[in-house]
Amino acid sequence: MKIITSDPHQPLAGMLWGASGVLLFAAGLPATRIAVLEMPSLFVGAGRAWLGAVLALILLLFTRQRLPSPRQWLRLALVATGVVFGYPILSSIALESVSATHGVLVTALLPLCTALFGAFLNQHWPKAGFWLCALTGSALVLFYAGQQAQGHWQQADLLLLLASVLCGIGYAEGARLTRELGSWQVICWALVLSLPLLTPLTWYSRPVLADTSPAGWLSMLYLGSCSMFLGFFCWYRGLALGGVTQVSQVQLLQPFGALWLAALLLGESLSAQAIWICLAVVACVALGRRYA
Structure with missing residues (x-):
């Protein structure tokens, strides 16, 4: 098995790569909200991944990467x-009924999910402080979701939380695989592995061209090329160069960038409550990661 180790003496490069990935990720939920207002949510979710998979296949063929081992294929799955x-x-389906701002705040727990599954996969049990921070951050998110739905849970909130859990697993396992396959190779092989299923899903859910504006297609182009491809390229590269513990802290800036872009691109208003809850959740994430 080929083991690719990261250079521990490149923390600055790792932080810059990681910050670039976070910046590309931050526009993901606002762009998704724009797209699902005009296109079927299944097409938005599967189509963006399909475009990323095509780009990944081209890059892998061009650079003549060696195929992963059978065990690595299972981990890539x-x-x-x-x-x-x-x-x-799941986030595309959820954003049909809630704003991008709402989605940003509910999914702000994603870094905690990543830290939890990263600790589990590396057989390291988090300390009590982690669980306290995780419960506090979760309670804040649940409070916000309940306030927005006037005391009743929305299906969109459940979908967003499930999306965060699943993505946390994918991030954690992907970070582990970078040592064996390389940084950008991880997301590329994961996308290519998914291509046989993504293709029929994308074709089946395709929208009527006449009903979709250029803004919708531009959002899809961004999601497929940046959020699903280049963003992961930068993110995993940063983790490999600077170390998961250090570079992952840059992800704390993602909710703030996403909130600003939601206001800029969609005209969504930012309440004082949304801002302080975002600050509090990010603080819980920052503290929780120290104990993970």
């Missing part, structure tokens, strides 16, 4: 379950 199918499709 776990990555694909979270980051290729789970998060894109």
Whole structure:
């Protein structure tokens, strides 16, 4: 088995790569919201991944990458379950009925999910402080979701939370695989592995061209090329160069970038409650990661 180790003496490069990935990810939920207002949510979720898979296949063929081992294919299937199918499709369905701002705040727990599954996969049991931070952050998110739905849970909230859990698994396993396959190779192989299933899903759910504006197609182009491909390229590269513990902290900036882009692109208003809950959840995530 080929083991690819990261250079421990490149923390700055790792932080820059990681920050680039977070910036590309931050626009994902606002762009998804724009797309699902005009297209079927299944097409948005599967179509973005299909486009990313095509780009990944081209890159893998061009660079003549060696095929993963059978065991690595199984692990890549776990990555694909979270980051290729789970998060894109579930978040697309959820954003049909809630705003991008709402989606950003509910999925702000994603870094905690990543830290939890990363600790589990590496057979390291988190300390009590982690669980306290996780419960506090979860309670804040549930409080916000309940306030928005006037005391009743929405199906969209359940979908967003499930999407965060699945994506956390995919992130954690993907980070482990970077040592064996390389940084960008992980997401590329996960996307290519998913291509046989993504193709019929995308074709079956395709929208009527006449009913879709250029803004919708531009959003899909961004989601497929940046959020599903280049963003992971930068993110896993940063994790490999600078280390998971250090570079993953950059992800704390993602909710704030996403909220700003939701306001800029969609004209969504930011309430004082949304801002302080976002700050509090990010603080819980930052503290929780120290104990994970």
